[in-house]
Amino acid sequence: MKAITISDVAKQANVSKSTVSQYLNKRYDYMSEKTKERIRQAIEELGYQPNIVARSLKQKSTSTIGVIVANILHAFSTQVIRAIEDICNEQGFHIIVCNADDEPEKEKNYIEMLIAKQVDGLIIFPTGGNIDLYKSLMKRKYPLVFFDRVVEEIPASTIMLNNEKAIKMAVDHLVDKGYEQIGIMTTSISRHVTPRIERINGYKKALQENNLDFNEEYISTLDLHHIQQGLKEMLSLECPPQAIIAGNDLTLMEILKFTKENKVSIPEDLAIIGIDDVSFASFFTPQLTTIAQPTFDMGKRAAELLLNKIKDPEYQEKTTVYRFEPELVIRNSC
Amino acid sequence: MKAITISDVAKQANVSKSTVSQYLNKRYDYMSEKTKERIRQAIEELGYQPNIVARSLKQKSTSTIGVIVANILHAFSTQVIRAIEDICNEQGFHIIVCNADDEPEKEKNYIEMLIAKQVDGLIIFPTGGNIDLYKSLMKRKYPLVFFDRVVEEIPASTIMLNNEKAIKMAVDHLVDKGYEQIGIMTTSISRHVTPRIERINGYKKALQENNLDFNEEYISTLDLHHIQQGLKEMLSLECPPQAIIAGNDLTLMEILKFTKENKVSIPEDLAIIGIDDVSFASFFTPQLTTIAQPTFDMGKRAAELLLNKIKDPEYQEKTTVYRFEPELVIRNSC
DNA sequence: CTGAAAGCGCTTACAG
DNA sequence: CTGAAAGCGCTTACAG
DSSP states (O other): OOOOOHHHHHHHHTSOHHHHHHHHTTOOTTOOHHHHHHHHHHHHHHTOOOOHHHHHHHHTOOSEEEEEESOTTSHHHHHHHHHHHHHHHHTTOEEEEEEOTTOHHHHHHHHHHHHHTTOSEEEEOOOSOOHHHHHHHHHTTOOEEEESOOOTTOOOEEEEEOHHHHHHHHHHHHHHTTOOOEEEEEEOOTTOOHHHHHHHHHHHHHHHHTTOOOOGGGEEEEOGGGHHHHHHHHHTSSSOOSEEEESSHHHHHHHHHHHHHTTOOTTTTOEEEEESOOTTTTTSSSOOEEEEOOHHHHHHHHHHHHHHHHHOTTOOOSOSEEEEOOEEEOOSOO | OOOOOHHHHHHHHTSOHHHHHHHHTTOOTTOOHHHHHHHHHHHHHHTOOOOHHHHHHHHTOOSEEEEEESOTTSHHHHHHHHHHHHHHHHTTOEEEEEEOTTOHHHHHHHHHHHHHTTOSEEEEOOOSOOHHHHHHHHHTTOOEEEESOOOTTOOOEEEEEOHHHHHHHHHHHHHHTTOOOEEEEEEOOTTOOHHHHHHHHHHHHHHHHTTOOOOGGGEEEEOGGGHHHHHHHHHTSSSOOSEEEESSHHHHHHHHHHHHHTTOOTTTTOEEEEESOOTTGGGSSSOOEEEEOOHHHHHHHHHHHHHHHHHOTTOOOSOSEEEEOOEEEOOSOO
16 A cells, blocks of 8 residues: 555646645635636545655744753653643644663763754753753754753753742741641752752742751752652751641652651641642642642744744744742641 | 764765765674774764664664653653653653643644654553544554553544452452441543543442442542532532542542641541552552552553564564553551 | 667745 | 746765
């Protein structure tokens, strides 16, 4: 079974390929009704479907964008992808999603592969490990939007949560509730991942603003599988924290596993507030107070920005970092 | 900034395009070391990247497969996608993921779009609403694997959970624990979604095998946003069930929301067992007993099957429906 | 060991 | 109102 091409349609309809192509692209300017009808019929009879690869080669545009997330295990990534997909779908774009697993090497391969596949633009949660590559993309004016992480030196549009505000909301809420020894846990910052850094800095600032003492031992930045151990140590301090801020969903889940196994009751023994509004927050026992990110809006904006850049290469944005506001969802875990 | 093409490289290296192409495709058979080296250098100096769109047009293969899930909100879908991606990545394939939202119309558009984009094969969680289209794919021998849903009349390879066994494990476990009034809730079966149908049937069978009475009122198949109401009604029966089987993760979450809001305690007032091992099962209070699906293996198999078919169009499989075995994870909710 | 030529399936500027 | 021709960037069978 050979594929049907535009030539077959042209032959069947007794017109030239050019005319069929005009028809397909709805450039009917001067096309006679009869011709249109003949082509329509031929297409139907043959079950013709245009080959988009051929069109892409000629037009130098694939109507496809690449999305490279740092770690697909965070529910945050999934939600953002969903939002991006929604917007792209409305505009006839497809997305190819890749998961860099926080490894610069994988990220590099994916970027190169996606470019070779001629995607029209890229949304990247950058690992931060490929500065030269990012730079060359910028120089080539490749449509590019960064997500969730700022890369110093690279003036690409970047979608971010207002992380300092998020932490400040968490600290302020805990203070309101009467807590003074407040700890923070998040996943490793060895690669200087922006949100984690900003959350730690925001934490220090917020303590100051509330005139609370800062205690280095109340900060933990560990790999996922060391978090439970880290929490154990923090709780064994002479003066352990009364409340913990979980820096993201996976960290929160590790903390909850620990409290469950060790019968630490929330919030009596330990108050908890998490960043990222996890799916089970509302029916967990106790119901979990969280700082929600506007994931859908953030993904939507990233997609819109990128599509604008793709459609108009001269498109100039005003700012380069777009900050989104977090929301405090008060429940019962603190 | 014009893109660098194979002609530029050829010129720079003082060889023909053919030779560069041979080099790129590692057909070094008789290529002299000197030529190789010159080409290598030219590529490096120019920063050349092959245009895969052009190659695809010529080779009639895009090294890309399409995955259309019925509903991306089920964690099951996400996990399966992850597994598919892992396998594809190993073999140099990319995936384009689409979400049909359980709407046949959307599914149809996606299938046609993906074919127009010349994907090499398709993994579909079929809505069941496009029989003719599925048939035409089969006739054209388009590499195709169905997932999670059987479509009668279409003899495509299909990856399935052993749903009857899953339910039987759930019922048996509940019976072991002394429960006799066992209900089941799942999302709507109006479109004859296989797993839901099989789960309901398996439920009836399992009751019989355990010599339990069957009560029509203990079966609920409702849209997600009516589940809480449905549960309320079931619990208001004169003789309400003592245990409920949740047919999937989203159903389980609705049930848990209800029990939380109405202070129904688990398992004292109501025992619960869920199909799909939700992320919070191990640290929920009480810890949730579930029937886990081997999602990773299932996704992996789907990808392997499809890739085999793509590589060898004559590839003949033995069976057409592949059943995977569920696993009972005993915790404390029943 | 390497090159010239044809062709993949489209689109588009131009001619008539 | 419609068609012939060139070209997008590759690959490949064949010739030498």
